[in-house]
Amino acid sequence: NAGVMQNPRHLVRRRGQEARLRCSPMKGHSHVYWYRQLPEEGLKFMVYLQKENIIDESGMPKERFSAEFPKEGPSILRIQQVVRGDSAAYFCASFLRTGGGLAKNIQYFGAGTRLSVL
């Protein structure tokens, strides 16, 4: 947990504003996932990124949500024109892909960003 850094921890936005959530993976990890957790629910996959590439965005809402993981700097999850339904905890996980077998394919999570939309 301690190795994946997310900020801010808490973010308050008014409806219609933009939210930017940042995630720095563990040292040596070049793969990042974003998950969303609504109250009383499990975490739901949103997007999977490698440096400079979106690998799988099948869990992302079609509109207003985007993600990037540039060559330098953290991964960013961006939500435009936020609505009350976007209020949730957003977790980032990093992953060291070992390229074969399943033994080490474990995702390590950050502490999350709690987004509140007023």
Add this chain to the structure above:
Amino acid sequence: DQQVKQNSPSLSVQEGRISILNCDYTNSMFDYFLWYKKYPAEGPTFLISISSIKDKNEDGRFTVFLNKSAKHLSLHIVPSQPGDSAVYFCAASDSGAGSYQLTFGKGTKLSVIP
């Protein structure tokens, strides 16, 4: 369509006794399973995992059992300690899908009573 189900929202166990948390899945393509522990206002912490080629994996007080034919797995904690009180999430992935995304259950809140 919930592919990973944790049917018990909560569980209370006496300190020193065994805690058994259960998880069922419906997707037969899942081949890797993980348990995470989560405290309030923190991120999930990895506990233990098991691949579909095994039926048991043990790490200290934690043991995970996998019954592929029943599509069922369970996490045993023995002996249970008050510090184990948290929400436990079962997660599964399909390595053939390429992205290794995790599908989570809704969690079971474990309370260990001193």
